[in-house]
Amino acid sequence: MKARLTIAVLIASFYAQNVSACGAIAFNPNTQAWGRATGYADLADAMNHAISDCKDGCGIYAWTSNEVVTAIVFQGSKWATSTGNTAALAVAHAKAFCPSCTGDVTAGSN
Numbered sequence: 069m070k071a072r073l074t075i076a077v078l079i080a081s082f083y084a085q086n087v088s089a090c091g092a093i094a095f096n097p098n099t100q101a102w103g104r105a106t107g108y109a110d111l112a113d114a115m116n117h118a119i120s121d122c123k124d125g126c127g128i129y130a131w132t133s134n135e136v137v138t139a140i141v142f143q144g145s146k147w148a149t150s151t152g153n154t155a156a157l158a159v160a161h162a163k164a165f166c167p168s169c170t171g172d173v174t175a176g177s178n
């Protein structure tokens with residue numbers, strides 16, 4: 069069986085401008101499928117959208133309201149999540165928990 073190596077970092081950026089900006093990342097560690105939602109006024113709506121976007125047996129692994137960025141990093145069955153004031157900090161914090169997780173995909177701007 070050929071070993072499958074999946075490397076990714078998912079970052080969802082969330083900005084609060086006069087209202088609470090909520091977001092979520094749905095993830096399936098078995099398939100590495102993911103979905104995300106950003107800019108929702110309601111956290112429950114963001115979570116529902118992320119689950120719907122994923123469609124592959126995903127659960128909510130990261131969420132935020134009023135944090136700038138939330139991130140999930142993974143490689144194979146290993147994963148970690150974190151938040152930070154910037155995408156770089158969120159990734160660095162998550163990688164501290166999963167040093168072997170590499171690569172990145174970003175959404176939004178800082």
